[in-house]
Amino acid sequence: MTVPLRCDRLTKTFGATRAVDQVTLDIEPGELFFLLGPSGCGKTTLLRCIAGFYHPDSGSISIGGRDVTQVPAHQRDTGMVFQSYALWPHLTVQQNVAFGLEMRKISRAEIRDRVNRALETVHMIEKMDSRPNELSGGQQQRVALARALVVRPQCLLLDEPLSNLDAKLRLEMRTEIRRICKEAGLTAVYVTHDQKEALSIADRLAILNAGTLQQVGTPRDVYSHPQSRFVASFIGETNFISGTIREGDGGFAVCETLIGPIRGRFANDSIVRAGDAVTISVRPETIRFDEPPSERVNVFQGTVHDSVYLGEVAQHEVTVASQQEVTWKAFELNPRIVVRDRAEPVQIWIPMEDVVFLTD
Amino acid sequence: MMSRAMARWVFAIVSVLLGVAFVWPLFSVIAGGFYDGEFTLKYLCAVFRNPIYVEGLRNSIMLAIGTTVLASLVSLPLAWLANRFDFPGKSILTALLLVPMILPPFVGAIGFQQLLGQYGALNALLGLGPVDWLGKGRYLGVILLQALALYPIMFLNTTAALANIDPAMEEAAENLGCSGLRKFLRVTLPLAMPGIFAGSTIVFIWSFTELGTPLIMNFGRCASVQVYDALKEIGSNPFPYALVLVMLLVSVSLYAAAKLLFGKKVYAMQGKASVATASRRVCGLPGLLVALPFAVVVCLALTPHVGVVLLSASEPGSWYQTVVPEIFTTVNYVDALGHDMTVGSIRNSLLFSSLALVVNLILGVAIAFVVVRSDIRWRGLLDAVAMIPLAVPGLVMAFGYLSISARMSNTGIVRESEFLTSLVDVRTNPTLFLVVAYAVRRLPYMVRSAVAGLQQTSVTLEEAAANMGSTPMTTLRRITMPLITANVIAGGLLVFAFSMLEVSDSLMLAQQADFYPITKTIYELFQLLGTGRYIAAALGVWAMVFLAVTILGASILLGRKMGAIFRV
Known part of the structure; x- marks a missing residue:
């Protein structure tokens, strides 16, 4: 059974702190939905409200169209x-x-059957008679998953389920979790602070900060179309530079900055007029070191210094000089330039689709 | 999590019960000392004008100071050594250090006198005449006995305090060039001080109001014995009230001062230290040197018990001016279980203690649930109130119960009804009051154990059950109770064991031979001429064996967390 999950203007306070503040979410049936944010942003509080361990101060929660706000956990x-x-x-x-299953008064034979199948799904069938403290972290995690799945819940809630595992196991388990959710057609809410986890397996994700919803969208949408400074800097790395709008048309605009004019696009449909102050976000991997196209838009002269060479990629510090020096981080895939302990002149350019203007 | 409505119900019921069983007797003492138709300070002042009472109070305070100082001198170095070094025989020696807790010091006093008395074993060993080792007025004897019985409480508190210090605290000091004794005085000791002070507060209050030991040592001029002697006049004489009131005020203000000074300063350590405390392994001669003080203290602390065991095993009259008894016999052990006085007393103690245990199991677990698993506003207060019996001397409580009983049995309704008389008049039947007294005094142990159990059991385990569709009652039965059973049983064993050998309530509330518990019987037997003291010693040995078994059971169940129960 695949059901939607909805939170409507949910608010939960602890003392003076608004842990969750007027959050509205519409999660589609069968969707793997992520709550992502820095620690203390309210993502776990929100999840515990959905599970019924916290009672929201106001707002409502419905699972499969049924209002469960007052239903005990x-x-x-x-x-x-x-x-x-x-x-x-x-x-x-x-x-x-x-x-x-016992709590659901399922017959003994069926319980045995379903437990076996659930343990097989998570590859833990041979450990069925062990005690939890005899299992490794990864094994415990899989048992916990089996325990949650075996009752065929209306929705699956995952609270940083992989944070206690080592890096390799984390990679394995995250694709495993997505596979299991999709096979069962489960609506799932997954809390994490690990953006790689979220970007790699989420259908959609919500970014939270200080209890408020910052942005909701698909991983690609949130990453390449951040709508605020916070989202741009929280997901991935980015370079900020402030500027003033000079002219704009059709979603694109030219912005005057310390290093000269930059052409880019608006993150949202906000109406921007010439003279407005904006923040420009440029992702390090969008900065190009090859020959720019003939229009020569967003081309800058600078120096590269302090490269961190990682094999498949190099992380450069590029200083663009004009009225004032501005240092940017730039990633070069299949690197040609490696600079250590010295500076080297370089020409960089940025495709204008990759330049994002933020109005906050 | 407990539902709020449920928590409020439990809170209300427990508050009423504690109010009746704990606050009322205290209030009765306070009212008796301050009030005779109107508020007055004249009895309180009269206590301080009566030279006999003043001497008694002064002596009690001196006893308490002496005991606390001596217990600190014994336990602090040992605790430090135990914290720093791993030496051969450490686990067995530290376990033996706690043995004195299995016997009330007043039983040890019987054996102590036999060894150090004028015609005792020590003088016989040294070939001396009748030297009085216990000192004029027997100050020293009482202090020594009490210190040897109470130092384990300080040892446990201090080792726990030292173990809680993050080693990084001391490493930081060393890193900044502070080491050795200076590091100990500037960093270690201040950090451990709350624990040390908490332990010494208990020792002070216990020794300040100890009744059994001065009674056996025949040290009559201290406040506790004076109160005991004045019990017969409880209905007519307000002076014992005033005297008890003074003892209560001293104890409570000390406890309050300790909480005020150190309560807020329980230094929050940064999580659990990543490095375990580096206790250094020492073998060979250095190892023996470290182990030596432990062995010495164990030997000293066991001396009274050895005396009791020897006395219990000696033919009556055969241990006089000799090092050991001349004729050994087992007849006292048989007599101790066959004497018509003792059989009844064992039965009585079992009954009273079992009833107290049942009361405490229900109350203690309920309180622990409210304290740990609910979010109602006054839960901290409930926790604090349940712990106060540790600070209020048993003597004061017993006196309060007596005065309530005296007042209630004088009312018309009670006098006309035989049933009510047997219920509330301790002179007729002290069962109700003894059970209540045992239960209230031992409640802190039960609450601490259950609270510890619940705190160790992560609330997510219960949430996981709720998430799987289990109702609160099913969660309690299937998940929570099985997980805290060990703690509840351990707490229950302690409640039972300490109730079996409770002294001041038993001595004061049981006034008819038919209802004597074990401790009162030991005291009465001791005073009998002839074979009395031998049978008393044998009964004491049986009690020791019994307590040793139960405490051993409790500590196995609790693992190494035993010490936590004795901390304030």
Whole structure:
């Protein structure tokens, strides 16, 4: 059963802190939806509100069209994977996974059947009689996932499920989680602060900061069309430079900056007039070192120094000099330039589709 | 998480029960000392004008100071050594250090007298005449006995405090050029001070109001014994009230001062230290040198117990002016279990303690749930109130119960009803009051154990159950209770064991031989001429064995967290 999940103007405060502030989310049936943000942004609070562990001060939550705002946690039919896994130490793996089915008064034979299948899905069938403390972190994580999935919940909630695993296992498990969610057609809400995790497997993601929703969209949309300074700097790396709009048409504009005019596009449909102050965001990987096209738009002369050579890519510090020096970070794939302990003159250019004007 | 409505109900019920069983007797003492138709300070002043009471109070304070100082001198160096070094036999020696807790010091006093008395074993060993080792007025004897019985509390508090210090604190000091004794005085000691002070507060209050030891040592001129002697006049004489009130004020103000001074300063360490405290392994001669003070203290602390065991195993009259008894026998052990006084007392103690245990299991777990798993506003207060019995001397509580009983049994309704009389008049039947007294005094142990269990059990384990569709009651039954069973059983064992050997309530509230608990029987037997003291010693040995087994059980269940229970 694939159902939508909706939060409507949800607010939760702790004392004077607004942990979640007027958040409205519409999560599509079967969607793998990510809540992403720095620590303390309210993403876990929001997830715990959906699970029913926190009662929001105002606003409502509905799962599959049913308003569950006042429904206690144990009647919400969500499957949650906790950050610490929360496997009960006094029960075996099998008993842990069977627990939710027992609560649903499923017959013994069916419980055995479904537990076995769930443990097979996560490759833990041979550990079914172990105790949680005999398992490694990755194994515990998979048992926790099986426990949440076996009850066939209306939606799956994941609270930083991979944060306690090592890097290699994290890569494996994240594709595994997406595969399982998609196979079961589950609506899933996944909390993380790891943007790679979010960009790589999310259908859509929401960026939160200080309890408020910053931007919602597909990974590609949020990455290349950030709508605010915060989102641009939180996702990936970027270079900022401030400037003043000189002229604009059809979504594109020319902006006067310290290093001369830059041509780019607007992040959103806000009406901008000549003379408005904007912030320009340029991603390091969009800066090009090859020969610019003949229009010679956004071409700058500068010096490159302090390259960090990483094999497939080099991270350069490029100083563009004009009225004033501005230093940018630039990534060069399949690097030709490697500079250490000296400076070298260079010509760079930026495609105007990759220059984003932000109005905040 | 507990639902708020449920938490409020539990809170209300527990508050009423604590109010009746704990606040009321205290209030009764306070009212008796301040009030005779109108508020007055004349009894309080009269206590300070009566030279006998003043001497008693002064002696009690001197005893308490002496005991606290001596216990600190014994336990602080040992705690530091135990924290710093791994030496051969460490685990067994530190376990033996705690043995004195298994016997109330007043039983040890019986054996102590036999060893150090004028005609005792030491003088026989040294070939001296009747030298009085216990000192004029027996000050030293009482102090020594109490310090040897109470130092484990300080040792546990201090080792816990030292273990909680992040090693990085000391590394930082060394990094800045401060080491050795200076580092200890400037960094280690200040950081451990809250724990040390908490431990010494308990020791001070316990020794200030200790009743059993001065009674056995025949040290009559201290406040606790004076109160005991004045019990018969409880209905008519306001002076014992005033005296008890003074003891209560001293104890509570000390406890409050400790909380005020150090309560807020429990230094929050940055998480759990990444490096474990570096306790250095020492072997060979240095190892023996470190182990030596432990061995010495263990030997000293066990001396009274050895005396009790020897006395219990000696033919009556055969241990006089000799090093060890001349004739050994097991007849006392048999008598101790067969004497008509003792059989009844064992039965009584079992009954009272079991009832107190049941009361505490229910109350303690309920309080712990409200404190740890609810978010109602006054839960901290409930926790604090449940811990106060540690600060209020047993003597004061017992006196309060007696005065309530005296007042209630004088009302018309009670006098006409035989049932009510047997319920509330301690002279007829002290069961109700003894059970209440045992339960209230031991509640802190139960609450601490259950709270510790709940705190160790992550709330996400319960949330995970709720998330799987389990109702709050099912979660409690299937998830929470199984996980905190060990703690609850351990706390229960402690409650039971300490109730079995409770002294001041038992001595004061049980006034009829039919209802004597074990401790009162030991005291009464001790005073009998002839074989009395031998049977008393044998009963004491049985009690020691019993307590050792239960405490051992509790510590196995609790693992190494045993010390946490005795911390304030």
